[in-house]
Amino acid sequence: MEISYEKAATLKVHPQDSALGFGTYFSDYMFNMDYSPEKGWYNPRIEPYGPLQMDPSTMVLHYGQAIFEGLKAYRTDSGAIQLFRPRDNFKRFNRSASRLCIPEIDEDVVLEALIRLLKIEEKWVPSAPGTSLYIRPTIIATDPYIGLRSSHTYRFFIILSPVGAYYPEGFDPVKIWVTTEYVRAVRGGVGEAKTAGNYAASLYATELANKDGYTQVMWLDGVERKYIEEVGSMNIFFMIGDEIVTPALTGSILSGITRDSVIALAESWGRTVSQRRISIAEIIEAHDQGELKEVFGSGTAAVISPVGRIKYSGREMVVGDGNVGPFAAKLFKELVDIQYGRAQDPFGWVITV
Numbered sequence: 001m002e003i004s005y006e007k008a009a010t011l012k013v014h015p016q017d018s019a020l021g022f023g024t025y026f027s028d029y030m031f032n033m034d035y036s037p038e039k040g041w042y043n044p045r046i047e048p049y050g051p052l053q054m055d056p057s058t059m060v061l062h063y064g065q066a067i068f069e070g071l072k073a074y075r076t077d078s079g080a081i082q083l084f085r086p087r088d089n090f091k092r093f094n095r096s097a098s099r100l101c102i103p104e105i106d107e108d109v110v111l112e113a114l115i116r117l118l119k120i121e122e123k124w125v126p127s128a129p130g131t132s133l134y135i136r137p138t139i140i141a142t143d144p145y146i147g148l149r150s151s152h153t154y155r156f157f158i159i160l161s162p163v164g165a166y167y168p169e170g171f172d173p174v175k176i177w178v179t180t181e182y183v184r185a186v187r188g189g190v191g192e193a194k195t196a197g198n199y200a201a202s203l204y205a206t207e208l209a210n211k212d213g214y215t216q217v218m219w220l221d222g223v224e225r226k227y228i229e230e231v232g233s234m235n236i237f238f239m240i241g242d243e244i245v246t247p248a249l250t251g252s253i254l255s256g257i258t259r260d261s262v263i264a265l266a267e268s269w270g271r272t273v274s275q276r277r278i279s280i281a282e283i284i285e286a287h288d289q290g291e292l293k294e295v296f297g298s299g300t301a302a303v304i305s306p307v308g309r310i311k312y313s314g315r316e317m318v319v320g321d322g323n324v325g326p327f328a329a330k331l332f333k334e335l336v337d338i339q340y341g342r343a344q345d346p347f348g349w350v351i352t353v
């Protein structure tokens with residue numbers, strides 16, 4: 001597919017690597033492509049980054065037909081740029097699309113478009129330790145219409161945001177807060193799709209957690225409110241005695257690529273990861289018996305996020321000794337080393353741009 005390219009009149013001043021934070025700076029260019037039932041996906045183009053013009057009746061603004069992905073480009077020590085499992089992101093993107101009645105994209109075309117964009121924006125991939133270029137592919141419904149149905153037209157875009165090191169002051173455990181009052185998703189709903197409304201739905205409980213001094217919410221299943229699902233925008237793992245456990249993918253949980261990578265790495269080290277139902281009661285019991293060795297989240301943003309404390313029903317449990325566990329630390333190091341090209345990639349996860 002022929003991708004057109006419009007040059008920007010002026011380029012932005014790059015922020016310092018030390019000032020990046022997360023999600024506030026955007027590169028000079030974006031990729032755009034439109035969809036209509038007659039033409040399919042058409043007019044793929046790289047253009048200067050800029051505002052989208054839309055009618056106030058644009059469907060995405062009213063009914064939330066929107067999906068996105070999140071992945072990163074990493075600068076290696078030799079200056080090359082690597083992507084981590086990008087095809088898996090585009091496969092998941094298509095599963096989200098299908099669930100939201102959005103037309104699917106051609107994974108190869110979109111990966112090629114991303115690589116083309118990254119080659120133009122190569123200098124936007126930061127190089128300070130732990131920094132990366134966050135990539136946000138998105139599709140929104142664009143019909144100017146407020147009757148309720150799925151849109152006929154769509155816009156696909158990719159924007160790029162240089163982001164700082166997630167752990168600038170060292171690998172630090174987070175405090176999480178279990179809600180029994182609010183739920184994120186139910187089986188049969190859209191919990192396994194990366195769709196905008198899931199995140200809007202999570203804000204209220206997250207604010208309550210923040211007010212109580214916790215950084216993220218741990219969600220329980222929407223029906224019985226007993227079984228652990230995930231945390232914020234991360235999947236969750238527990239080490240109970242010698243067993244490594246993560247909730248099974250039952251339809252309400254996002255199928256994380258980092259989650260899958262953790263399972264594959266653990267297995268390559270001769271450990272098995274049980275994917276099963278796991279209740280909050282089981283976690284409390286393991287904690288009280290001194291068997292709750294480690295808890296950690298997995299996701300693209302933080303890679304591995306060790307959990308130091310869990311609050312449930314007014315009671316705070318300290319995980320292990322409250323510090324980062326050795327298994328989480330080993331996973332973090334290995335994953336990051338593969339992403340930045342410092343370790344062998346026996347899984348074929350990495351693509352060089």
Ligand SMILES: *Cc1c(COP(=O)(O)O)cnc(C)c1O
Pocket residue numbers: 070194230232233234235254255256257258259298299300301
């Ligand atoms: C994106 C996301 C994850 C993590 O997925 P990765 O592919 O590992 O980044 C987990 N849970 C939710 C709700 C998410 O949106």
